[in-house]
Amino acid sequence: MTIKKTIDFILTLIFPIECLGCNKEDIYLCDECLAKIKIYDQPPVFEHPLTHLNGIIYATDYKQKLLQQIIHNFKFRYIKELAEPLAKILAEFWTNYINSVETRNCASLQNDKPIIIPVPLNKKRLLERGFNQAELIAKIFASQFNYPLFSNAIIRSKNTPHQVGLNKKERLTNVKNSFAITDPELIKDRIVILIDDVVTTGSTLEEIAKTLKQAGAKDAWGLTVAKD
Numbered sequence: 670m671t672i673k674k675t676i677d678f679i680l681t682l683i684f685p686i687e688c689l690g691c692n693k694e695d696i697y698l699c700d701e702c703l704a705k706i707k708i709y710d711q712p713p714v715f716e717h718p719l720t721h722l723n724g725i726i727y728a729t730d731y732k733q734k735l736l737q738q739i740i741h742n743f744k745f746r747y748i749k750e751l752a753e754p755l756a757k758i759l760a761e762f763w764t765n766y767i768n769s770v771e772t773r774n775c776a777s778l779q780n781d782k783p784i785i786i787p788v789p790l791n792k793k794r795l796l797e798r799g800f801n802q803a804e805l806i807a808k809i810f811a812s813q814f815n816y817p818l819f820s821n822a823i824i825r826s827k828n829t830p831h832q833v834g835l836n837k838k839e840r841l842t843n844v845k846n847s848f849a850i851t852d853p854e855l856i857k858d859r860i861v862i863l864i865d866d867v868v869t870t871g872s873t874l875e876e877i878a879k880t881l882k883q884a885g886a887k888d889a890w891g892l893t894v895a896k897d
């Protein structure tokens with residue numbers, strides 16, 4: 670047994686793996702519980718004046734208790750495996766959404782090769798968590814639709830403090846000029862879909878969209894699993 674496997678084994682003795690919904694053993698979320706999460710056909714329009722983003726689209730309502738538990742365990746108990754059900758939710762939503770009557774006329778969304786970029790995490794939080802939760806979701810999502818994934822196309826150029834507890838205006842100031850594009854050629858004239866787990870005010874997505882468009886991206890959309 671490798672050291673990592675030994676540690677994993679000990680951890681499962683202390684924290685046994687069980688479904689967050691029904692306590693079934695050996696799985697973090699069973700298919701039956703996953704199916705209980707309500708996914709929007711058409712999410713309510715994101716009410717925030719967007720200047721740079723073409724829109725923010727989200728798959729579910731964060732008010733659902735089980736969904737909150739999944740996201741909490743994923744981000745704060747570092748259970749990486751939960752990226753999979755979250756990506757499944759996003760993919761199921763997206764399949765319906767891009768084929769819906771409402772979006773069939775949107776040329777930007779009907780583009781067959783948008784590029785996928787996860788919202789980057791700052792270095793400090795990446796070290797704490799060991800993974801970028803948005804990147805894990807984006808990876809599974811992109812491969813399902815054969816969309817190109819550019820995980821490192823955008824970086825945080827400064828460490829922004831936590832957004833929790835700040836109002837909309839403070840959040841926007843907080844994230845101002847905190848992103849940079851690593852290789853503008855990757856995104857030039859492309860339609861970019863930014864992936865994150867949860868959207869709150871949209872300030873981070875909006876700031877990234879500004880940076881993307883200044884660097885030559887054609888369109889920029891935010892796509893998240895839930896809206897808080």
Ligand SMILES: [Zn+2]
Pocket residue numbers: 688689690691692693698699700701702703
């Ligand atoms: Zn279950």
